[in-house]
Amino acid sequence: MKYLAQQAINALQLGSIYALIALGYSMVYGVLTMINFAHGDVFMLGAFFCLLLIAIVPVPFWLALIVVMGATAVLGTLIERFAYRPLRNAPRVSAIITALGCGLVIQNTTLGISPYARPMPHLLDNVTYQFSGITITTLQIIIIGVSVGLMIVLDFLIRKTSFGMAMRAIASDRATVSLLGVPANQVIAVTFALGAALGGAAGLLYGMAYPVVSAAMGITVGWKAFVAAVIGGIGNMRGAVLGAFLLGAVEVMTVAVLPSTYRDLIAYSLLLLILIFKPHGLLGKPALHKA
Amino acid sequence: MNQAIALDVKDLEVRYGGIQAVRGISFSVNPGEIVTMIGANGAGKSSTLRAIAGAVPHAGTIRIGGEVIRTDHPEEIVRRGLSLVPEGRGIFANLSIEENLRLGAWTNREAYDVNLSKVFGLFPRLRERRNQMAGTLSGGEQQMLAVGRALMSRSKILLLDEPSMGLAPKLVLEIFAILRDINKAGVTLLIVEQNAVMALRLAHRACLLELGSITLSGSGAELLENPKIRSAYLGH
Numbered sequence: 001m002k003y004l005a006q007q008a009i010n011a012l013q014l015g016s017i018y019a020l021i022a023l024g025y026s027m028v029y030g031v032l033t034m035i036n037f038a039h040g041d042v043f044m045l046g047a048f049f050c051l052l053l054i055a056i057v058p059v060p061f062w063l064a065l066i067v068v069m070g071a072t073a074v075l076g077t078l079i080e081r082f083a084y085r086p087l088r089n090a091p092r093v094s095a096i097i098t099a100l101g102c103g104l105v106i107q108n109t110t111l112g113i114s115p116y117a118r119p120m121p122h123l124l125d126n127v128t129y130q131f132s133g134i135t136i137t138t139l140q141i142i143i144i145g146v147s148v149g150l151m152i153v154l155d156f157l158i159r160k161t162s163f164g165m166a167m168r169a170i171a172s173d174r175a176t177v178s179l180l181g182v183p184a185n186q187v188i189a190v191t192f193a194l195g196a197a198l199g200g201a202a203g204l205l206y207g208m209a210y211p212v213v214s215a216a217m218g219i220t221v222g223w224k225a226f227v228a229a230v231i232g233g234i235g236n237m238r239g240a241v242l243g244a245f246l247l248g249a250v251e252v253m254t255v256a257v258l259p260s261t262y263r264d265l266i267a268y269s270l271l272l273l274i275l276i277f278k279p280h281g282l283l284g285k286p287a288l289h290k291a
Numbered sequence: 292m293n294q295a296i297a298l299d300v301k302d303l304e305v306r307y308g309g310i311q312a313v314r315g316i317s318f319s320v321n322p323g324e325i326v327t328m329i330g331a332n333g334a335g336k337s338s339t340l341r342a343i344a345g346a347v348p349h350a351g352t353i354r355i356g357g358e359v360i361r362t363d364h365p366e367e368i369v370r371r372g373l374s375l376v377p378e379g380r381g382i383f384a385n386l387s388i389e390e391n392l393r394l395g396a397w398t399n400r401e402a403y404d405v406n407l408s409k410v411f412g413l414f415p416r417l418r419e420r421r422n423q424m425a426g427t428l429s430g431g432e433q434q435m436l437a438v439g440r441a442l443m444s445r446s447k448i449l450l451l452d453e454p455s456m457g458l459a460p461k462l463v464l465e466i467f468a469i470l471r472d473i474n475k476a477g478v479t480l481l482i483v484e485q486n487a488v489m490a491l492r493l494a495h496r497a498c499l500l501e502l503g504s505i506t507l508s509g510s511g512a513e514l515l516e517n518p519k520i521r522s523a524y525l526g527h
Contacts, residue, residue: 168385169386175346179375180369
């Protein structure tokens with residue numbers, strides 16, 4: 001029982017990080033029906049921005065979080081503006097290739113500057129608490145708390161604000177949104193900024209939890225979050241969160257009973273299995289094709 | 292500056308790749324008028340409206356209230372008081388009715404409450420269902436929502452693309468009656484229709500579009516009596 005509770009905390013930690021990244025994939029898919037394959041690399045850069053920042057000036061955790069989110073938000077907007085927007089009306093395969101290309105450019109630039117994995121310094125005093133035999137660290141509390149906090153803020157933005165309303169409307173009919181006088185390009189840019197900021201926050205948190213930062217993180221972790229978004233039903237925000245926590249739980253439980261090399265096998269098998277029975281993901285709805 | 296003209300279109304051309312959909316048409320709409328454009332499928336009616344609304348690139352000169360429009364951004368054109376109710380209505384099915392209306396008011400948020408009660412006055416059914424998802428509305432109600440949503444932007448000129456499409460005859464009558472009321476309240480209307488009888492009865496002036504060119508124009512009553520229109524478009 002204690003063992004299970006302990007694993008549940010680990011699963012929540014991993015799931016929260018996956019969820020933050022998965023939301024970025026899902027938001028962009030929601031407004032543009034495209035997979036932003038560079039998103040995993042924005043996540044990775046979130047961790048590197050943090051390394052860079054504390055190498056220049058040692059800042060406390062909260063300030064690092066804000067700066068990293070700001071920097072990745074700017075990066076996300078730039079990617080949208082200069083890589084994706086010119087291809088908005090191009091065939092979909094061009095946008096997909098461009099996204100993959102963007103990701104590879106970011107990844108290999110990072111690899112060129114930092115060929116080796118780097119340790120992430122401690123940003124927090126990590127205290128370990130014991131509750132009737134279950135241990136939880138300050139870091140775990142912060143990771144889960146910050147992630148859940150950001151998800152609640154995002155949920156509020158999407159459901160209650162004008163921006164969120166416009167975002168949901170763009171997902172259903174972009175051409176009509178412009179006809180109403182809504183600046184659709186700005187809304188799309190803000191969507192990328194928000195998604196990238198969440199990805200950047202996830203990069204920072206991941207770097208703190210598993211304190212080795214490398215250029216390959218965008219693929220090893222970022223694509224896992226993409227799997228989570230697809231499992232949940234890509235385009236659906238709550239689905240992304242559900243898929244992420246499910247994937248986190250499955251991975252943690254796999255490592256608990258099997259050698260850790262089985263982890264990715266199980267994760268990707270889960271994706272295939274769910275897609276066979278629910279091709280649109282757990283909470284996704286079949287796309288309505290316009291006549 | 293000619294303030295007498297609400298909308299003035301000169302030598303409008305629209306091309307899609309090698310296909311020319313609109314071949315240099317000119318027409319104007321006076322303030323408070325209802326003008327209708329009739330014609331067969333593919334005559335260029337929708338392209339004309341979409342070009343005026345800034346949704347497709349075009350050549351030629353478009354003036355709104357005397358001012359030349361130099362933009363292809365639909366947002367800019369909405370801010371100048373011209374809105375298009377698109378073909379197929381363009382309702383956001385996954386948003387509530389009130390959210391659809393709030394989006395319509397994007398460029399005119401100050402007058403939101405006033406306009407909302409006006410729109411609910413015109414379409415009481417929308418008020419009853421304001422918190423429902425718009426996708427649950429019937430076709431006629433969706434058309435009402437599309438018109439109401441365009442009115443939220445304080446449009447002085449409303450372009451309507453096939454408002455009767457896919458609606459039962461009784462609902463078509465209802466929609467056209469409301470359009471007449473909207474016009475009486477001071478909104479200028481440019482309506483594109485395949486339902487020529489209804490449109491010509493409503494309109495002050497009308498024109499016939501064939502293969503991208505205007506081939507006939509006159510008052511609504513004149514076109515209703517025109518033998519060519521009677522045989523080709525009214526089935527008499």
